[in-house]
Amino acid sequence: xxxxxxxxxxxxxxxxxxxxxxxxxxxxxxxxxxxxxxxxxxxxxxxxxxxxxxxxxxxxxxxxxxxxxxxxxxxxxxxxxxxxxxxxxxxxxxxxxxxxxxxxxxxxxxxxxxxxxxxxxxxxxxxxxxxxxxxxxxxxxxxxxxxxxxxxxxxxxxxxxxxxxxxxxxxxxxxxxxxxxxxxxxxxxxxxxxxxxxxxxxxxxxxxxxxxxxxxxxxxxxxx
Ligand SMILES: Nc1ncnc2c1ncn2[C@@H]1O[C@H](COP(=O)(O)OS(=O)(=O)O)[C@@H](OP(=O)(O)O)[C@H]1O
Ligand SMILES: Nc1ncnc2c1ncn2[C@@H]1O[C@H](COP(=O)(O)OP(=O)(O)O)[C@@H](O)[C@H]1O
Numbered sequence: 001x002x003x004x005x006x007x008x009x010x011x012x013x014x015x016x017x018x019x020x021x022x023x024x025x026x027x028x029x030x031x032x033x034x035x036x037x038x039x040x041x042x043x044x045x046x047x048x049x050x051x052x053x054x055x056x057x058x059x060x061x062x063x064x065x066x067x068x069x070x071x072x073x074x075x076x077x078x079x080x081x082x083x084x085x086x087x088x089x090x091x092x093x094x095x096x097x098x099x100x101x102x103x104x105x106x107x108x109x110x111x112x113x114x115x116x117x118x119x120x121x122x123x124x125x126x127x128x129x130x131x132x133x134x135x136x137x138x139x140x141x142x143x144x145x146x147x148x149x150x151x152x153x154x155x156x157x158x159x160x161x162x163x164x165x166x167x168x169x170x171x172x173x174x175x176x177x178x179x180x181x182x183x184x185x186x187x188x189x190x191x192x193x194x195x196x197x198x199x200x201x202x203x204x205x206x207x208x209x210x211x212x213x214x215x216x217x218x219x220x221x222x223x224x
Contacts, residue, residue: 038118044075045221046115048108048140049212051124052133052187053150054179055165056157058208059124062150062194065205066122066212073213075222078114080107082125095176101132108136115144120221128178130185143219147190148212152202154179191215 039045049066051059063079070077082103086093090106093099104127114121127133137145157179158166169177176182192215196202203211216222 035116035118040224042076042118043224044118044120045224046118047120047144047146047216047221048111048115048136049120049122049146049148049216050111050127050133050136051122051148051150052127052190053152054154054157054184055126055177056160056162057150057152058194058202058205059126059150061205062148062208062212063122063124065209069206069209069213070120070222073222075120076118077120077122080111080114080121080123080125082107082127085125095182097129100126100128104129104132105135108139111136112139115140120216126178126184128182128184130187133187146192146212146215146219147187148192148194149187149190151186151193151195153196156196156202 035046051062053059060081060083063081067077067079085103085107089110090103093103104125107123107125111121111123123136127136133147137147139145161167165174165177166180168174169180178184192212194203194208194211213222
């Protein structure tokens, strides 16, 4: 058992984190109505669309636009937005590395439940660390975690600055702001990348959502 644990810990904790628990004497309970039955009812397949990117890159805009588009096609989705979760489930967490990691882990677990419920769960969080995003990826069955990278330059995000946070960060009034004095690690192998056109124009929210919907259609998530 010890060797097994050590091996998984060497794998970067990914599997170990998913399987280790502080509780003992616990047993998994199965129900007759499971994911396949729920998916049949909804005529779709559950999955997680994980949107990552800098503050101001358009994560929430895409999440809402995508949710609207899916709704208009009769598909059930639910948005888990970082800002919103920090008002409740994650309100005890700040922006230090460990807090961000826990923020992403909890959100990944909730997203996994929504996907198991048969929904298209759209998670929009900065999720700046590659390893944390990968932890969420490995919580789900293969191909059920769709990573969308909002590849917008810092200059654009900073120019948008809808909440005035970049300005505060530049003035040193917010410490550890992603992209300014805290790192953002871009994905290496994401499923979808959203970026400006060659002309420098940003695709409209409808176009960005369309790009994701096309992927979901192609991968068979919008039918049972
Ligand atoms: N220090 C620091 N760094 C980055 N962002 C900050 C910070 N402090 C507050 N905010 C606001 O919090 C929103 C990001 O929350 P997330 O839960 O998505 O962040 S993370 O994934 O845990 O990094 C983020 O919202 P978005 O602009 O929607 O990304 C900011 O409004
Ligand atoms: N595709 C887009 N085209 C033009 N403006 C956009 C686009 N996406 C987002 N925005 C604007 O950029 C700002 C930041 O978008 P938001 O979705 O709040 O980003 P994030 O959730 O990543 O912080 C908002 O004012 C929003 O209206």
